Amino acid sequence: MHLIIGILEVHLAGIAxxxxxxxxxxxxxxxxxxxxxxxxxxxxxxxxxxxHHNLLEAIIKAIRNSVTLSIKFLK
Numbered sequence: 658m659h660l661i662i663g664i665l666e667v668h669l670a671g672i673a674x675x676x677x678x679x680x681x682x683x684x685x686x687x688x689x690x691x692x693x694x695x696x697x698x699x700x701x702x703x704x705x706x707x708x709h710h711n712l713l714e715a716i717i718k719a720i721r722n723s724v725t726l727s728i729k730f731l732k
Contacts, residue, residue, distance in 0.1 A: 665689055669712040677717040683730050691730055 668687040678698040
């Protein structure tokens with residue numbers, strides 16, 4: 658279980674770094690990361706106590722504050 662949490666954290670950290678540096682096209686093979694980001698956008702109240710809440714919030718904030726407002730995720 659800890660390995661899976663660590664892998665998800667690495668994927669989310671990479672996505673967070675990417676969106677905070679104004680990249681607008683992001684490719685990832687982490688379906689779980691994509692699902693967590695989508696869920697955070699739609700239901701932010703569900704992630705209040707999520708172990709990666711801070712990373713998810715940073716990603717969503719960067720997406721909302723992006724210059725292009727058009728960040729695309731590719732799987």
